[in-house]
Amino acid sequence: xxxxxxxxxxxxxxxxxxxxxxxxxxxxxxxxxxxxxxxxxxxxxxxxxxxxxxxxxxxxxxxxxxxxxxxxxxxxxxxxxxxxxxxxxxxxxxxxxxxxxxxxxxxxxxxxxxxxxxxxxxxxxxxxxxxxxxxxxxxxxxxxxxxxxxxxxxxxxxxxxxxxxxxxxxxxxxxxxxxxxxxxxxxxxxxxxxxxxxxxxxxxxxxxxxxxxxxxxxxxxxxxxxxxxxxxxxxxxxxxxxxxxxxxxxxxxxxxxxxxxxxxxxxxxxxxxxxxxxxxxxxxxxxxxxxxxxxxxxxxxxxxxxxxxxxx
Amino acid sequence: xxxxxxxxxxxxxxxxxxxxxxxxxxxxxxxxxxxxxxxxxxxxxxxxxxxxxxxxxxxxxxxxxxxxxxxxxxxxxxxxxxxxxxxxxxxxxxxxxxxxxxxxxxxxxxxxxxxxxxxxxxxxxxxxxxxxxxxxxxxxxxxxxxxxxxxxxxxxxxxxxxxxxxxxxxxxxxxxxxxxxxxxxxxxxxxxxxxxxxxxxxxxxxxxxxxxxxxxxxxxxxxxxxxxxxxxxxxxxxxxxxxxxxxxxxxxxxxxxxxxxxxxxxxxxxxxxxxxxxxxxxxxxxxxxxxxxxxxxxxxxxxxxxxxxxxxxxxxxxxxxxxxxxxxxxxxxxxxxxxxxxxxxxxxxxxxxxxxxxxxxxxxxxxxxxxxxxxxxxxxxxxxxxxxxxxxxxxxxxxxxxxxxxxxxxxxxxxxxxxxxxxxxxxxxxxxxxxxxxxxxxxxxxxxxxxxxxxxxxxxxxxxxxxxxxxxxxxxxxxxxxxxxxxxxxxxxxx
Ligand SMILES: [Zn+2]
Numbered sequence: 035x036x037x038x039x040x041x042x043x044x045x046x047x048x049x050x051x052x053x054x055x056x057x058x059x060x061x062x063x064x065x066x067x068x069x070x071x072x073x074x075x076x077x078x079x080x081x082x083x084x085x086x087x088x089x090x091x092x093x094x095x096x097x098x099x100x101x102x103x104x105x106x107x108x109x110x111x112x113x114x115x116x117x118x119x120x121x122x123x124x125x126x127x128x129x130x131x132x133x134x135x136x137x138x139x140x141x142x143x144x145x146x147x148x149x150x151x152x153x154x155x156x157x158x159x160x161x162x163x164x165x166x167x168x169x170x171x172x173x174x175x176x177x178x179x180x181x182x183x184x185x186x187x188x189x190x191x192x193x194x195x196x197x198x199x200x201x202x203x204x205x206x207x208x209x210x211x212x213x214x215x216x217x218x219x220x221x222x223x224x225x226x227x228x229x230x231x232x233x234x235x236x237x238x239x240x241x242x243x244x245x246x247x248x249x250x251x252x253x254x255x256x257x258x259x260x261x262x263x264x265x266x267x268x269x270x271x272x273x274x275x276x277x278x279x280x281x282x283x284x285x286x287x288x289x290x291x292x293x294x295x296x297x298x299x300x301x302x303x304x305x306x307x308x309x310x311x312x313x314x315x316x317x318x319x320x321x322x323x324x325x326x327x328x329x330x331x332x333x334x335x336x337x338x339x340x341x342x343x344x345x346x
Numbered sequence: 347x348x349x350x351x352x353x354x355x356x357x358x359x360x361x362x363x364x365x366x367x368x369x370x371x372x373x374x375x376x377x378x379x380x381x382x383x384x385x386x387x388x389x390x391x392x393x394x395x396x397x398x399x400x401x402x403x404x405x406x407x408x409x410x411x412x413x414x415x416x417x418x419x420x421x422x423x424x425x426x427x428x429x430x431x432x433x434x435x436x437x438x439x440x441x442x443x444x445x446x447x448x449x450x451x452x453x454x455x456x457x458x459x460x461x462x463x464x465x466x467x468x469x470x471x472x473x474x475x476x477x478x479x480x481x482x483x484x485x486x487x488x489x490x491x492x493x494x495x496x497x498x499x500x501x502x503x504x505x506x507x508x509x510x511x512x513x514x515x516x517x518x519x520x521x522x523x524x525x526x527x528x529x530x531x532x533x534x535x536x537x538x539x540x541x542x543x544x545x546x547x548x549x550x551x552x553x554x555x556x557x558x559x560x561x562x563x564x565x566x567x568x569x570x571x572x573x574x575x576x577x578x579x580x581x582x583x584x585x586x587x588x589x590x591x592x593x594x595x596x597x598x599x600x601x602x603x604x605x606x607x608x609x610x611x612x613x614x615x616x617x618x619x620x621x622x623x624x625x626x627x628x629x630x631x632x633x634x635x636x637x638x639x640x641x642x643x644x645x646x647x648x649x650x651x652x653x654x655x656x657x658x659x660x661x662x663x664x665x666x667x668x669x670x671x672x673x674x675x676x677x678x679x680x681x682x683x684x685x686x687x688x689x690x691x692x693x694x695x696x697x698x699x700x701x702x703x704x705x706x707x708x709x710x711x712x713x714x715x716x717x718x719x720x721x722x723x724x725x726x727x728x729x730x731x732x733x734x735x736x737x738x739x740x741x742x743x744x745x746x747x748x749x750x751x752x753x754x755x756x757x758x759x760x761x762x763x764x765x766x767x768x769x770x771x772x773x774x775x776x777x778x779x780x781x782x783x784x785x786x787x788x789x790x791x792x793x794x795x796x797x798x799x800x801x802x803x804x805x806x807x808x809x810x811x812x813x814x815x816x817x818x819x820x821x822x823x824x825x826x827x828x829x830x831x832x833x834x835x836x837x838x839x840x841x
Binding site: 090092093094097099100101102103105106109110128129131132134136139153157262263264289290291292 | 396403527558559560563564565613615616617618619621653654655657660663665709711712713714715716764765766798799837838841
């Protein structure tokens with residue numbers, strides 16, 4: 035049995051080598067962690083990039099399962115694009131460790147951290163696991179603020195220009211086109227979100243500090259005790275008391291988390307329960323970034339109006 | 347502006363503090379290696395650095411604000427270029443402000459320059475490197491097992507005593523860092539308590555160099571490490587999904603696949619995941635292959651492993667692998683083994699083990715932290731050549747040599763109930779590798795609670811039946827407590 039197996043292995047290997055995929059010759063191969071980043075990379079890179087995203091959109095950014103099928107993608111990548119601020123710490127470092135690709139190791143030119151120049155919200159004052167462990171570098175969910183998204187897009191454009199300076203003009207033109215489109219929407223969203231001024235809400239996981247400070251909502255709590263740490267009965271009791279006292283009438287559930295607790299909290303406080311995506315593809319309505327932000331803002335406004343807490 | 351001065355004054359003590367912390371951490375590494383102390387100091391260093399960064403950020407904010415003010419004032423102090431084109435904000439400034447605002451602007455510029463200089467100095471000082479910056483990442487794992495076993499180990503052949511037992515299985519120190527741009531090094535040093543004396547002896551479980559930039563998808567590993575064989579045999583005790591290592595891995599391999607050797611792994615350049623591994627070492631498991639005075643090439647242990655992975659649906663995946671291992675020529679691995687019945691002894695002369703592993707995993711992408719089911723089975727065949735001595739008296743003429751073929755497997759089903767809880771059941775079947783007629787069956791339901799990623803409590807019950815020998819079955823209950831402090835990366839292997 036042993037001998038047969040030892041002999042057959044090189045044959046299997048040779049067979050596989052023959053089945054090598056034809057390389058997409060001069061395209062820059064980019065692997066992104068989140069779907070938002072994939073959309074932005076495609077927008078900026080145009081025909082010069084071939085983009086794959088590790089996430090499909092429905093995953094929790096802190097709990098993407100490490101699948102061996104990611105390794106061939108990462109191994110062949112010219113660039114890995116990430117949100118940064120330790121958003122992907124649960125899966126990306128371990129995958130990069132075994133990707134056997136020096137080009138995309140942390141510190142290399144192909145490791146593109148989009149959080150550069152984004153001041154992290156809620157940066158912990160001390161690094162201690164007593165504070166939970168999934169936001170050690172501050173809150174990483176800045177992609178839910180379209181203005182900060184622009185910084186991320188500029189960062190990834192700069193990385194593409196560094197990689198292929200010959201296409202600088204095209205990349206920057208594409209970037210400006212996308213940013214112009216985004217700017218129009220940003221102005222629109224600012225108007226659309228006016229009823230959200232001062233609206234108090236809670237969510238399951240601490241995803242929304244950038245979003246709420248952009249649109250003037252008051253983010254007053256989370257169902258998780260701390261990022262990544264499940265609720266205790268006492269925490270829920272205190273949360274409900276606080277919500278009643280503060281007249282909090284909107285509960286946000288991200289689709290990655292079970293509905294039971296948010297539903298219960300909403301029921302006991304008479305709040306509106308809404309489901310919001312945290313990246314492109316998180317709900318069917320969030321087909322692209324603009325559609326996602328449209329959906330998030332409209333859903334919030336509807337909930338605020340229904341709960342009679344919308345600003346006049 | 348007083349505010350700024352206060353800040354500057356506060357910065358210097360923190361720089362001093364930082365230096366003192368560095369100095370003391372250096373001192374500590376020179377004298378005695380106290381992981382807790384080092385960790386505490388590292389923490390202090392981080393805190394200091396953070397405070398510095400905060401101060402710099404604050405300074406930057408002030409500068410930005412000043413700059414804004416400046417550009418405003420300068421713009422104001424400039425006469426409008428053309429009467430009609432002047433922006434509405436400027437027209438209000440009128441003719442009256444010019445000299446005062448210009449003087450203020452000059453003063454602001456001077457202050458700004460000063461501030462910029464200070465920030466530059468600070469940025470420079472925070473950039474300073476110091477020797478301890480290159481210290482490896484350090485983590486510590488503690489693992490304690492409280493247990494009760496209905497029978498003594500004289501009748502069960504378990505390696506822990508029967509009755510009530512507390513076992514400090516791991517005090518595991520992990521160190522890792524890049525060696526240079528081409529390799530990373532890591533060490534796992536473990537102290538576990540001796541079953542007889544209770545003394546914990548530190549032992550080098552792993553210390554190896556792993557290349558990071560070989561071409562063609564290759565990775566070389568050299569040193570003492572857990573060889574890639576099967577699926578669970580190269581995972582550390584405390585990362586196993588059950589309290590105990592499956593019986594078949596424990597007996598056919600000898601615990602973890604520990605070896606002193608070299609291993610090469612190849613990630614095939616295909617779109618589909620294929621991983622091939624081959625290695626050579628001085629043995630595999632807890633015993634040396636040939637501890638004699640001279641070793642032929644046949645006295646080394648050779649292994650190979652092939653693995654692949656299929657995404658059946660977005661939520662359902664299948665991972666499978668084949669493994670082989672052999673030591674062609676042995677003297678007596680682990681010495682002569684006495685039959686449980688006490689009549690004959692066996693000495694291993696050639697070792698061969700082959701195995702297949704299958705993991706079918708339902709991991710819903712959307713809520714995999716809260717739900718999921720995994721079924722894993724590993725089946726191993728041991729076909730080793732033994733010299734048997736029926737009467738136990740050497741060279742008495744009754745010795746015979748034969749291949750003893752035995753088979754064993756474990757099958758494990760685990761279900762995630764929530765982010766913090768999972769339950770599972772493991773079935774173990776084992777034919778004794780020295781005598782396949784001695785058979786053990788075990789049934790182990792368990793439940794695990796993970797208060798966080800860094801702590802876990804597991805309760806497990808194991809019922810074992812033993813047949814074919816004089817050994818008895820037993821019932822055991824385990825409470826396992828694992829905790830981790832410091833650096834810990836949940837690696838790809840433990841996925
Ligand atoms: Zn988060």
